[in-house]
Amino acid sequence: MSDAPESSERAADHLKARRDKLDSLQAAGEDAFKVMFERSHLIGNIPELVPDLEPGGESDLKVRIGGRLMAFRRQGKLVFADLADASGKIQLLAQANRLGDRFAGLDDLDIGDWVGAWGPVIRTKRGELSVALEGFDILTKGLRPLPEKWHGLKDVEGRYRQRYLDLIANPEARTVMMARSSAIAFIRTWLQERRFIEVETPMLQPIHGGALAKPFTTYHEALNMNLFLRVAPELYLKRLVVGGVERVFEVNRNFRNEGVSVRHNPEFTMLEAYQAFADYNDMATLLEGMVSEAAQATCGSMKVPYQGEILDLTPPFRRAxxxxxxxxxxxxxxxxxxxxxxxxxxxxxxxxxxxxxxxxxxxxxxxxxLLQPTFVMDYPKEVSPLARSHRSDPRFTEHLDLVIAGMEVGVAYSELTDPIDQRNRFEAQIDDSDDEAHAVDEDFLKALEYGMPPTGGLGFGIDRFLMVLTDQASIREVILFPALRPEEGVTPPAAPKAPGVKENGTDLDGLKAAIKASIPEIAEAVVAAMPEIGASAARRAADDAAHRAAETPTAARSAERRAPHDPGVIPQLLVVGTGKVASSLARLAERSGFHVRVAAGPDAYSVGEFEGADEVIVTPEPQDVEALRPDASTYVAICSEVNEFAEEVLQTLMATDVPYLGVMLKKGKAAGAFKRLGKLGFSEAQIARVRMPIGLALRSQSPEEIAISILAEIVSVRRGGLQSSSTPG
RNA sequence: GGGUUGCUAGCUCAAUUGGCAGAGCAGGGGACUCUUAAUCCCAAGGUUCCGGGUUCGAGUCCCGGGCGGCCCA
Known part of the structure; x- marks a missing residue:
């Protein structure tokens, strides 16, 4: 829950009663958040200790137990309650005659409180095993009500956002969590028994490899370098095989910067294992052994129900x-x-x-x-760049997928050990380069050149396997805290600082700042001395500095106001946003002679790759005109998703005299946006200057094309050329 | 990204063609010494996700936005 004033105000009603009880407890000198309570027994262990207790009988066993109060049934001078700890649940019986003065203290209890209780174990007249209270303590006072006792917490979003409530209210959530823990523990032990060594390899990788997937990027300040969160540990585990670790595995998180679905979470848990002197057939045998025995251990059977079907995980699996x-x-x-x-x-x-x-x-x-477990053998070579060629059919690779319940759960290869072949495959991918392509990992190739033995490798999706074992249709049910957008009103944290680092690691920002602070001659000298680090950008920064140095601030402003297309003035482009259109626009504009500044909003978690930007302004206050530096030569393109930041920047800049102010919008949203601005009190003239939707009407489709239409519109404004057909009115 | 669907009291759910926003549980007050989804009586609890619009009147219809679910890409 948010701490925003309005929500706590609204919450006040249902919280007040509990706060009042807390206050009265504390006024009476009671600690409502105790430091400790010694328990003699776990609740789940009690029944077996009193096997022969008759209804109405009292045992010699006295226990001290602690747990959460789950139900409360008053019956005058007799009170029943349910107390649950991690091991189980038991009934408490509070009798006025046994508790004496303490009986009145029951009024302080609420469902949800953590309570310590002691007394003999009895069986009620109706046959329910119970603890007859001789005393009790409130260990922790609960200040919020629990979800409804019978229906539990059903709202899917609520269950994911407040998983603790799901765990309290829904036994299924606990079952899934426990199954996950025991299945992973089983797999670890199972592999170790087969002489596999468990290792941990880098999650922060300078080059991402091992799978065709878009990575998350981040930035290491001290080393001044971009890093990727791994999409797979493969290339490091293989280095270990080169090092003579013949059987090795890792169970840990991978990160893929892709969509979410019932089968995809951006971070997910993967087992990878490599075995020297084995091929993909051996890995298939290993997989089916591991899968079937893990099912037996976790579910008690190799036949498991899944979404109305019975999956038979008994080996051998079908091979096709x-x-x-x-x-x-x-x-x-x-x-x-x-x-x-x-x-x-x-x-x-x-x-x-x-x-x-x-x-x-x-x-x-x-x-x-493919509902029943199936090994799908021999992928076409063109689509399987990491596996070795098939030993008898060159059209294919020795690559198989394990499919269960129609889901790709596992994969296995006869690994490519030839460093020359591997290099060619890496480079072939660079040629048809896209987001998912690998960079050439020279260090890995060097390792291969020392020689990797014949090796089989496998990857195994732990989350999807758990879906199968626990009969869950969505991966979010087997991940305790699945990825969700923040709730409305919750401000995401500021983006990390990500200076404009280029591939060669030179700190361009620092250089440019130094250039601007110094006299133009020094800037020229730096450019002359270091032409390889982006001479054109540095030169423009130098020209810019020279221009600014030549004028007093006031004179500079008036000079710029004189005419935005004055050839002596370097046009400025302020791009708001860090998406694909924004980055395309920055690149195009940079090449067209604009000094490009990018204002990264709070949604920009990484702007390290922003080539084309001469400056990146990381999360400025949207009202901070100084930071945005709009002037008569600054063209502004707001290219971010519609968000609060973009909205506020727009409103700030509408009050300035920038020559161009465009806003990227979804089709059909412009009319509504204009209306909103009108309500905010902007004048018709101010509103008319805003170009929504942005860009010349070129029927642009791709981000690059949209960027072209924006730049074309800016050029036309700058040169006083054609009237934009997309100008409103 | 597209389609579709949902969001009403702390929780689970109602609300007819657009016509006074209701119930159960939880919480408050009361009765009750064998309850276990306890029961009975009383009272209280609402920005119907947010912002616009249509209308005499909107939880309901329309437009926009937010966050989910599902299907597709």
């Missing part, structure tokens, strides 16, 4: 070649796959390779129907 599965789906791998795709309703690009088409048909038509 991918090409054969595609054939079964009705396509002819030797014929015209594009035509087959069209017939099967699989959308494809006709330029795709044979292997890509095969994979597409498999993923769209086969995978989700």
């Amino acid at each position: 070649r991918l090409i054969d599965l595609v054939r079964e789906a009705g396509a002819d791998p030797d014929g015209d796959l594009v035509a087959d795709c069209r017939r099967l309703g699989v959308k494809v690009d006709p330029n795709w390779s044979w292997g890509k088409l095969l994979l597409e048909i498999y993923e769209k038509k086969v995978e989700r129907n």
Whole structure:
């Protein structure tokens, strides 16, 4: 819950009664948050200690137990309550005659309180095992009511955001958590029994590799370098195999900067294992042994229910070649796959390779129907850049997926050990480079050149396996704290500082600041001495400094006001936002001779990769005109998602005399936005200057095209050229 | 990113064609010595996620926004 005044005010009603009880306890000198309470027994252990207790009987066993009060049933001078600790739940029986004066103290108790209680174990007349209270203490006073006792906490969002309430109210949540713990513990032990060594390898990696996935980026200040959160530990574990660690594994988190779904969380837990003198067939055997025995250990059976089906995890699992599965789906791998795709309703690009088409048909038509555990063998070479070529069919690699319940749960390779082949594959990927491509990891290649033995490797998605074991349809049910957007009104933390570090690690920001602070001659000298670190950017900064130095502040301002397209003035572009359009625009504008400043809002967690920006202003106060430095030569493009920061920057800049103020909006949102501005009290003239939606109407689609339309509009304004067709009115 | 769907008291849910926002549990007061979803009586509890609009009148219809669920990409 937020601590915002309004919400605590609203909460006051239902909290007041409990606060009053707390106050009266404390007024009576009682500590409502005790430091300790010695327990003699765990609740769950009590029943077996009094096996023969008859209804109405009292045992010799006296216990001191502690737990959370879960229910409270008053019956005049007799009170029943339920007390639960991590091991179980038991009834408390409070009788006026046994408790004496302390009986009145029951009024201070609320459901949800942590309570210590002591007395003999009895069985009530109705047969319920109970502790007959001789005394009790409030250990911790609960100040908020628990969710409803019968229905529990059902709201999915509430269950994820307040998992502690889910754990208190819903036994299922505890079951899943415990299953996860025991399955992971089982897998660790199982592998160690087979002589696998558990290791930990870097999560912060200078080069991300081992999987085709978009990484999270972060920045190390002391080392002045960008780092990636790992998408996989693969390349480090393989280094260990080179080092002679013949059987090695790691169970830990991977991070992938991709969407969330019922099967995807940005951070997830992965087992990777490598075994020297083994191939992917051996890894398949290892996987099916591990999966079946973990199911037996966790669920008590190798046949587990999943979403209305029974999954039979008894080994051996079905093995099927991918090409054969595609054939079964009705396509002819030797014929015209594009035509087959069209017939099967699989959308494809006709330029795709044979292997890509095969994979597409498999993923769209086969995978989700593979309910029972299946090893899908031999991926086409074009789509499996990390596995070694198949020993008998060069079209394929020795790469298999383990599919359970239509989900990719595991993967295994005969690992590529040839450093030359590996280099070629890395470089081939750079050629058709995209977000997911690997950089060439020279250090890893060097390790391979020392020689890696024949090796099999596997990856195993712990979260998805837990979904199978606990019959959960969503990965969020097996991750205690799944990724969620912050609730409305909760301000995300400020973005970390991420100076404009370029690939070579030179601190351009520092250099530019130094240049601006010094006289132009020194700046020129620096540029001359260090041409390789971005001479054009530095030169413009020098020109800028020279220009500013030549004028008094007042004179400079008036000179700039004279004409925005005065050839003597370097045009400034202030880009608000750090998305794809913003970065494309920054690059284009930088090359077009603009001095580019980027204002990163609070949603920008990493701006380290902002090439094209001459300056990055990290999370300025949106009302801070000084930080934004708008002037008569500053063109402003607000390209962020609509958010509070962008909104406030817009309102700040509307009061200035910038020559261009554009706002990127979703289609059809402009009218509403103009209306809102009108309500905020801006004049019609001020509003008319705002270009919404931003950019010339070029029917732009991609971020790059949108950036072009924005820059084109800015140029047209600067040169006094065509009237923008997207100007309102 | 697109589609769809949800958001009403602390919790679980109602509210008919647009017509006085209700109940159960929890919480407050009272009765009760064998209850266990206790029961009975009384009283209280609301920014219907937020902002606009239509209307005599909006929880309900329309537009925009926020945060979720599901499906698709």
